[in-house]
Amino acid sequence: MFLQIQGIKKSFGSGDSRVNVLKGLDLEIEKGEFCVLLGPSGSGKSTLLNIIGGIDSADEGKLIIDGECLADMSEKKLSVYRRKHLGYIFQMYNLIPNLTVRENIEVGAYLSDQPLDVDELLHILGIYEHQKKLPNQLSGGQQQRCAIGRAIVKNPDILLCDEPTGALDYNTSKEILKLIETVNQKYGNTIVMVTHNDAIKDMADRVVKLRDGMIRKNYINEHKIPAAELDW
Ligand SMILES: Nc1ncnc2c1ncn2[C@@H]1O[C@H](COP(=O)(O)OP(=O)(O)OP(=O)(O)O)[C@@H](O)[C@H]1O
Numbered sequence: 723m724f725l726q727i728q729g730i731k732k733s734f735g736s737g738d739s740r741v742n743v744l745k746g747l748d749l750e751i752e753k754g755e756f757c758v759l760l761g762p763s764g765s766g767k768s769t770l771l772n773i774i775g776g777i778d779s780a781d782e783g784k785l786i787i788d789g790e791c792l793a794d795m796s797e798k799k800l801s802v803y804r805r806k807h808l809g810y811i812f813q814m815y816n817l818i819p820n821l822t823v824r825e826n827i828e829v830g831a832y833l834s835d836q837p838l839d840v841d842e843l844l845h846i847l848g849i850y851e852h853q854k855k856l857p858n859q860l861s862g863g864q865q866q867r868c869a870i871g872r873a874i875v876k877n878p879d880i881l882l883c884d885e886p887t888g889a890l891d892y893n894t895s896k897e898i899l900k901l902i903e904t905v906n907q908k909y910g911n912t913i914v915m916v917t918h919n920d921a922i923k924d925m926a927d928r929v930v931k932l933r934d935g936m937i938r939k940n941y942i943n944e945h946k947i948p949a950a951e952l953d954w
């Protein structure tokens with residue numbers, strides 16, 4: 723199993739203000755699997771993503787990636803893991819404002835030993851003709867395409883997406899979902915995508931629902947449908 727989450731617990735704060743956000747999660751995700759993570763606001767979705775991303779650490783439990791336990795990695799190794807093996811896509815794009823579309827993607831490429839071809843990627847992303855523009859000259863959907871490009875240009879083993887369509891309208895959201903689906907199929911990256919939108923679960927291989935710090939549902943979606951056919 724590629725990604726193994728075992729008994730993960732996480733709380734924030736201390737004393738009376740202590741909140742137990744993750745109360746012992748077990749989850750296994752296969753290589754290349756597209757996993758959608760659902761749950762109400764505050765249920766710990768981003769917290770779990772940050773732990774998988776090596777940005778935050780769990781209080782208890784284990785995270786094993788490709789046979790290697792994250793907690794056993796040195797700071798240096800962890801940094802290499804984040805740099806080379808992980809892509810992160812956020813709701814608010816987080817592009818570098820004074821770099822062009824192309825340059826923003828190249829930043830991701832520099833981090834990798836075997837980056838994807840930037841020209842090919844710009845075509846797949848549908849922003850080839852916008853490559854010389856700055857982020858503030860783009861629509862939200864175009865900015866998100868660029869952010870996806872920056873995350874996947876290093877061809878990461880794991881792509882973490884935190885509400886990637888949260889700031890987008892219906893049609894643009896579907897375009898972005900189609901793009902993430904294409905990336906998953908073309909490059910075989912393992913994807914964990916957080917969303918509030920229940921309809922999006924239909925395009926996933928695996929659906930995980932979090933509530934009150936626990937996994938309430940975890941199942942393989944037997945009737946996966948293409949992103950283009952989603953409706954909400
Ligand atoms: N660094 C932190 N310090 C203190 N509390 C935190 C921290 N990060 C998260 N929390 C708390 O942990 C809980 C879960 O937060 P998290 O961001 O994981 O939720 P979420 O499921 O992503 O919610 P949303 O759907 O609103 O993004 C919340 O109660 C939040 O206030």
Ligand SMILES: [Mg+2]
Binds near residue numbers: 767769884
């Ligand atoms: Mg969140």
